[in-house]
Amino acid sequence: MRATESLASTPVARLARPVVIGHRGAPAYRPEHTAASFELAIDLGADLIEPDVVVSRDGVLVVRHENELSLSTDVAEHPEFADRRTARVIGEELCTGWFTEDFTYAELRTLRAVERMPALRPTNTAYDGRFGILTLADVIELARCRSTAERQVRVLAELKHPEWAAAAGLPMGELVAGDLGRLGADTADGTVMIQAFDASVLRELRARLGDDGPQMAQLVGDAPAGDALVSPSGLREISTYAQAVAPSRDRVLASAAAHALTGTPHLVHQAHAAELAVFCWTLRAENAFLPAHLRRGDAPEAHGDAVADAVTLLNLGVDGLITDSPDHAVRARTAVSAQLV
Numbered sequence: 094m095r096a097t098e099s100l101a102s103t104p105v106a107r108l109a110r111p112v113v114i115g116h117r118g119a120p121a122y123r124p125e126h127t128a129a130s131f132e133l134a135i136d137l138g139a140d141l142i143e144p145d146v147v148v149s150r151d152g153v154l155v156v157r158h159e160n161e162l163s164l165s166t167d168v169a170e171h172p173e174f175a176d177r178r179t180a181r182v183i184g185e186e187l188c189t190g191w192f193t194e195d196f197t198y199a200e201l202r203t204l205r206a207v208e209r210m211p212a213l214r215p216t217n218t219a220y221d222g223r224f225g226i227l228t229l230a231d232v233i234e235l236a237r238c239r240s241t242a243e244r245q246v247r248v249l250a251e252l253k254h255p256e257w258a259a260a261a262g263l264p265m266g267e268l269v270a271g272d273l274g275r276l277g278a279d280t281a282d283g284t285v286m287i288q289a290f291d292a293s294v295l296r297e298l299r300a301r302l303g304d305d306g307p308q309m310a311q312l313v314g315d316a317p318a319g320d321a322l323v324s325p326s327g328l329r330e331i332s333t334y335a336q337a338v339a340p341s342r343d344r345v346l347a348s349a350a351a352h353a354l355t356g357t358p359h360l361v362h363q364a365h366a367a368e369l370a371v372f373c374w375t376l377r378a379e380n381a382f383l384p385a386h387l388r389r390g391d392a393p394e395a396h397g398d399a400v401a402d403a404v405t406l407l408n409l410g411v412d413g414l415i416t417d418s419p420d421h422a423v424r425a426r427t428a429v430s431a432q433l434v
Contacts, residue, residue, distance in 0.1 A: 111429075
């Protein structure tokens with residue numbers, strides 16, 4: 094995507110071409126949320142890189158999949174932090190481990206990143222311990238350094254558990270608005286887009302930063318609670334504060350299957366009618382995450398036909414693919430473009 098074809102300069106439901114979004118970088122090949130993962134995603138053709146954002150005890154926005162640290166860092170190997178291990182309820186589930194809100198940013202900087210899914214991505218463990226924890230500001234700077242006049246690399250920042258952060262006295266909306274303003278990333282044509290499952294934090298940021306603030310995407314989960322969001326009225330409501338909706342690949346495919354049976358417009362068509370782009374999550378190349386007909390061999394960690402998976406979604410009209418392997422999505426986009434010539 095050329096800089097002149099940014100999401101801000103085109104009605105988002107009518108992008109010049111679908112965008113490839115490196116989910117936490119390129120975690121199919123490097124441990125997620127590391128500088129190496131984000132840089133490789135850009136090298137593989139990602140238009141945007143997608144960090145998850147949580148908060149430290151002293152209000153620094155750091156990038157981790159969750160605020161619990163034991164799966165993606167070496168925190169358990171630090172005896173000085175043994176007494177920080179605790180149990181908390183997150184998303185109605187009891188979780189035991191170490192949590193970012195119990196650490197200052199200076200303490201988090203002493204941790205090293207490790208592969209979060211070593212059984213499925215064993216080659217990534219060769220990078221364990223090589224990289225530290227990044228801040229949102231670090232990722233924004235990385236994207237800017239890798240952008241050129243011909244190619245703008247943007248950041249799609251996902252805000253994780255803002256309600257939990259608020260309960261800990263860490264108001265995520267306020268912190269994000271402050272950081273974006275300080276970094277000059279608080280405009281619609283800037284480096285950053287924001288996405289979240291929690292609509293209230295998106296509404297708060299829209300109110301804080303105005304209609305000319307960063308573009309936003311409403312994430313939608315697979316639970317029945319998400320059904321109302323992707324109804325025609327729900328999509329129209331989303332369009333009052335966001336420019337995109339981001340359902341799961343399973344929800345998009347289920348809607349397409351229902352369309353084939355009933356002839357009613359499927360989710361992508363309904364979102365476009367509401368002037369919303371559709372970003373689909375999360376595409377992964379390993380057999381463990383693919384439907385049976387796209388798997389290759391019996392090993393869960395082996396890569397199946399991830400390109401065909403992406404082609405199916407692009408043919409349904411999605412505007413962006415959030416993927417662990419950006420190279421597969423780029424190949425799929427090229428294949429679909431060739432079909433249209």
